[in-house]
Amino acid sequence: MNVLEVDDLSGGYSATPVLRGLTFSIPEGGVVALLGPNGAGKTTTLRALTGGLKRTSGRMSFGGEDLASIRPEGAARLGIAHVPEGRGTLADLTVEENLRVGGYLLGRGTALTEKLDVCFGYFPILHERRKQKAGHLSGGEQQMLAISRALMLQPRLMLLDEPSLGLAPKITQRLFETLGVINKEQETAMLLVEQNASLALDLASRAFVLESGSVVLGGDASDIRDDEELRRAYLGY
Amino acid sequence: MGALLQDVMSGLAAGSIYGALALALVFVFRSTGVVNFAQGEMAMISTYISLSFYNLGVPLLAAVVLSMACSFLIGITVERTLIRPVAGRTAHAASIVTVGLFLAANGIAGYVWGVEPRGFPSLFSRESVGLGGARIAVADLGALAVLVVLVFLLFLLFEKTRVGLMMRAAASQPASARMAGAPVSNLLMSGWGISAAVGAVAGALIAPAVFVSPGMMGPVFIYALAAAALGGLSSPLGAVLGGWIIGVAEAVIAPRVDFIGSQLAILIPLTIIFLVLLLRPAGLLGVQEVKRV
Ligand SMILES: Nc1ncnc2c1ncn2[C@@H]1O[C@H](COP(=O)(O)OP(=O)(O)OP(=O)(O)O)[C@@H](O)[C@H]1O
Numbered sequence: 001m002n003v004l005e006v007d008d009l010s011g012g013y014s015a016t017p018v019l020r021g022l023t024f025s026i027p028e029g030g031v032v033a034l035l036g037p038n039g040a041g042k043t044t045t046l047r048a049l050t051g052g053l054k055r056t057s058g059r060m061s062f063g064g065e066d067l068a069s070i071r072p073e074g075a076a077r078l079g080i081a082h083v084p085e086g087r088g089t090l091a092d093l094t095v096e097e098n099l100r101v102g103g104y105l106l107g108r109g110t111a112l113t114e115k116l117d118v119c120f121g122y123f124p125i126l127h128e129r130r131k132q133k134a135g136h137l138s139g140g141e142q143q144m145l146a147i148s149r150a151l152m153l154q155p156r157l158m159l160l161d162e163p164s165l166g167l168a169p170k171i172t173q174r175l176f177e178t179l180g181v182i183n184k185e186q187e188t189a190m191l192l193v194e195q196n197a198s199l200a201l202d203l204a205s206r207a208f209v210l211e212s213g214s215v216v217l218g219g220d221a222s223d224i225r226d227d228e229e230l231r232r233a234y235l236g237y
Numbered sequence: 238m239g240a241l242l243q244d245v246m247s248g249l250a251a252g253s254i255y256g257a258l259a260l261a262l263v264f265v266f267r268s269t270g271v272v273n274f275a276q277g278e279m280a281m282i283s284t285y286i287s288l289s290f291y292n293l294g295v296p297l298l299a300a301v302v303l304s305m306a307c308s309f310l311i312g313i314t315v316e317r318t319l320i321r322p323v324a325g326r327t328a329h330a331a332s333i334v335t336v337g338l339f340l341a342a343n344g345i346a347g348y349v350w351g352v353e354p355r356g357f358p359s360l361f362s363r364e365s366v367g368l369g370g371a372r373i374a375v376a377d378l379g380a381l382a383v384l385v386v387l388v389f390l391l392f393l394l395f396e397k398t399r400v401g402l403m404m405r406a407a408a409s410q411p412a413s414a415r416m417a418g419a420p421v422s423n424l425l426m427s428g429w430g431i432s433a434a435v436g437a438v439a440g441a442l443i444a445p446a447v448f449v450s451p452g453m454m455g456p457v458f459i460y461a462l463a464a465a466a467l468g469g470l471s472s473p474l475g476a477v478l479g480g481w482i483i484g485v486a487e488a489v490i491a492p493r494v495d496f497i498g499s500q501l502a503i504l505i506p507l508t509i510i511f512l513v514l515l516l517r518p519a520g521l522l523g524v525q526e527v528k529r530v
């Protein structure tokens with residue numbers, strides 16, 4: 001059973017199309033890596049799923065719901081959480097306020113405080129820093145905050161755009177371990193865009209390689225990881 | 238000593254009125270990033286509405302509260318019909334639309350209510366109380382008290398309520414707020430409504446002194462803009478402090494420095510702003526963007 005199906009999707013920002021007949025799917029609760037060179041359309045794919053794209057043809061559906069005319073607010077309501085490129089945290093709000101903004105749809109009740117505790121459980125440093133402005137956090141902490149803010153939505157699908165960008169290898173390693181735990185415990189499916197292909201292939205169960213807006217390679221993450229020829233040809237390592 | 242205290246008090250009172258309108262400006266700026274040049278003219282319309290209710294026999298305080306409610310509706314209508322269509326086109330398009338709104342509001346008020354100045358009753362008694370050898374007007378104390386209450390309420394709204402938090406989020410990063418499922422456009426719209434209601438209070442405070450006419454808010458708006466710039470445009474507390482500094486400086490300096498007199502009094506706030514912004518471009522309490530990569 002797939003939580004997300006993208007079928008023959010084409011579209012772009014204005015005149016020039018970026019996505020050209022893109023087809024892929026994400027199984028319920030699975031982690032899928034979306035790889036490919038700069039400018040391939042990875043970020044654009046994530047934007048398409050939350051309503052930031054002019055679609056010229058093709059279909060997207062999420063849990064059986066058609067995403068043809070999806071808006072960002074609607075995506076949130078359906079349970080799609082976007083951790084954007086550059087993290088999208090609110091610099092002049094405190095850590096806790098950022099999380100409360102993320103939990104807007106939970107209302108005022110105990111669900112909100114419970115979810116806050118879940119986030120603080122995964123990232124205890126955020127609990128320590130909960131009264132600090134997000135703008136004063138380190139890069140790694142900001143990424144933790146961005147992921148936690150997405151978690152506050154109780155998402156069925158989390159879209160992660162290069163979470164390792166600008167982070168030290170050690171911190172990236174720990175972050176990816178935590179992402180794995182979140183995936184299992186919260187049963188959140190993930191679409192993971194990453195430059196660091198080897199790290200992404202370790203976490204993901206399936207992977208797609210995007211070039212010029214279409215999928216040029218897709219399969220089990222472990223198959224791609226273990227096939228040196230494929231790796232060289234498509235991932236350059 | 239008594240004369241000085243008296244001048245300081247009347248300066249604080251005038252400054253409170255500038256501060257109230259400056260708060261309205263800050264509220265819109267903080268929630269939408271737009272400087273609303275029509276804020277004063279919207280407050281002028283609100284004042285005519287207060288007066289119309291009062292003339293229908295509604296008690297003054299209730300008339301002002303009713304006008305605040307009408308002003309809220311006017312504010313959200315302005316946002317929805319005039320600001321939203323141009324917002325995001327270019328950075329300054331919306332501010333330029335408010336300049337047009339300034340002219341339109343002036344014309345509409347003259348057409349509906351005429352240009353003859355009309356009297357406006359004071360919310361406070363005309364008496365004064367003795368304090369350390371000075372006579373302080375009750376109306377001055379009243380204006381001060383109203384502003385303090387207003388600031389406190391806005392502080393509670395912004396810092397302590399969920400809707401206030403979401404308004405701050407919607408203003409600083411609309412895209413992120415949308416991704417969290419927040420109704421960003423409704424939040425921005427309410428920001429305009431609330432500031433129009435705050436403007437109605439400023440209008441009711443100044444009206445007894447200047448009479449009600451289409452041009453009544455002109456000078457007040459200049460002072461309020463100065464107060465907001467002085468305080469840092471995004472800080473409610475800064476707007477209030479800015480209003481007080483300008484009001485007191487004017488009331489204290491003008492009668493004591495011969496060549497200034499009443500004609501040049503407006504140069505005092507301008508000089509203060511110039512000096513402050515030279516030293517602190519973000520204003521007294523404005524926050525420099527914090528961002529770390
Ligand atoms: N907002 C935009 N408006 C117009 N064109 C855009 C916009 N964003 C991206 N593009 C173009 O779309 C194409 C795909 O960009 P996209 O950001 O999706 O690539 P990417 O795979 O995420 O690359 P990277 O690895 O550099 O993040 C590029 O040619 C880019 O120039």
Ligand SMILES: [Mg+2]
Nearest residue numbers: 042043044085
């Ligand atoms: Mg990208």
